[in-house]
Amino acid sequence: xxxxxxxxxxxxxxxxxxxxxxxxxxxxxxxxxxxxxxxxxxxxxxxxxxxxxxxxxxxxxxxxxxxxxxxxxxxxxxxxxxxxxxxxxxxxxxxxxxxxxxxxxxxxxxxxxxxxxxxxxxxxxxxxxxxxxxxxxxxxxxxxxxxxxxxxxxxxxxxxxxxxxxxxxxxxxxxxxxxxxxxxxxx
Amino acid sequence: xxxxxxxxxxxxxxxxxxxxxxxxxxxxxxxxxxxxxxxxxxxxxxxxxxxxxxxxxxxxxxxxxxxxxxxxxxxxxxxxxxxxxxxxxxxxxxxxxxxxxxxxxxxxxxxxxxxxxxxxxxxxxxxx
Numbered sequence: 572x573x574x575x576x577x578x579x580x581x582x583x584x585x586x587x588x589x590x591x592x593x594x595x596x597x598x599x600x601x602x603x604x605x606x607x608x609x610x611x612x613x614x615x616x617x618x619x620x621x622x623x624x625x626x627x628x629x630x631x632x633x634x635x636x637x638x639x640x641x642x643x644x645x646x647x648x649x650x651x652x653x654x655x656x657x658x659x660x661x662x663x664x665x666x667x668x669x670x671x672x673x674x675x676x677x678x679x680x681x682x683x684x685x686x687x688x689x690x691x692x693x694x695x696x697x698x699x700x701x702x703x704x705x706x707x708x709x710x711x712x713x714x715x716x717x718x719x720x721x722x723x724x725x726x727x728x729x730x731x732x733x734x735x736x737x738x739x740x741x742x743x744x745x746x747x748x749x750x751x752x753x754x755x756x757x758x
Numbered sequence: 759x760x761x762x763x764x765x766x767x768x769x770x771x772x773x774x775x776x777x778x779x780x781x782x783x784x785x786x787x788x789x790x791x792x793x794x795x796x797x798x799x800x801x802x803x804x805x806x807x808x809x810x811x812x813x814x815x816x817x818x819x820x821x822x823x824x825x826x827x828x829x830x831x832x833x834x835x836x837x838x839x840x841x842x843x844x845x846x847x848x849x850x851x852x853x854x855x856x857x858x859x860x861x862x863x864x865x866x867x868x869x870x871x872x873x874x875x876x877x878x879x880x881x882x883x884x885x886x
Contacts, residue, residue: 577880577884578884579884579885580883580884580885581885584792587785587788587789587792590785592784592785592786593785593786593788593789594789595786596785596786596787596788596789596790596825597789597793599789599790600789600790600793600794601793604793604794604796604797605797608797608800608801611801637807638807639794639797639807639808640807640822640823640824674793674796675885677796677797677799677800678759678760678800679759679760679761679800679801679802680759682797682800
């Protein structure tokens with residue numbers, strides 16, 4: 572196709588991905604670029620030396636990791652870096668459709684990672700989980716509190732009328748009691 | 759958010775010289791060049807190891823991409839609008855020399871054309 576007939580980037584990428592060599596390099600370059608740029612972004616205003624000290628690595632090692640042309644990092648090093656910045660690390664195989672989506676949505680925000688302490692959503696989720704747990708407990712307690720007096724009243728009433736129910740008999744609810752009243756006697 | 763929009767030089771006849779240059783490279787190199795440019799668009803500041811200014815022409819920058827043992831050096835400049843980087847010519851560095859040799863001077867000529875008329879620059883990634 573002549574270069575002056577324009578294709579959208581997505582169309583072009585989908586066409587390129589038909590080629591096995593392109594696909595292989597696409598995977599590798601996403602790893603190499605992603606890791607390098609994310610480490611650089613995580614470091615922020617700190618120096619490579621400072622991060623090196625925290626990670627137990629030399630400044631030169633951090634410099635290499637930040638270079639997207641390097642690409643020779645080990646999983647051990649990446650885990651070390653994740654621990655240093657207190658962030659998660661996901662290494663997994665995915666279908667190409669996932670990688671395509673990731674590439675198409677690539678932005679500064681999708682690359683930016685916050686450390687555990689600075690993750691507001693995680694704190695909110697923790698609070699939500701606690702609220703949920705508290706709500707369930709409260710509902711259970713309220714159920715017991717409302718049922719207990721009814722059981723107690725029913726027990727006393729049957730005792731007074733000398734018709735004590737056997738434990739197998741179910742206690743009628745107030746609604747059932749009302750339905751059982753013959754029409755003529757109501758009120 | 760993307761900090762940069764990468765554009766490429768097009769000739770009067772509408773030839774996208776950078777896209778043609780990329781397509782002339784091995785498939786693996788094409789993927790590396792395209793992916794690097796995607797990532798660069800997301801970064802506020804460039805500079806080494808991603809890019810470097812040329813000594814001969816102060817306004818021209820090289821993007822430093824390595825794939826296997828080859829060093830790809832697309833040349834471009836910042837502007838004319840804020841947040842734009844215009845790729846002007848594709849080159850390869852061998853033994854500290856550009857191939858084609860005249861890549862920096864061609865880049866400078868094309869830069870002047872883009873500054874005169876923006877029709878000489880189109881988006882590299884047509885995201886729609």
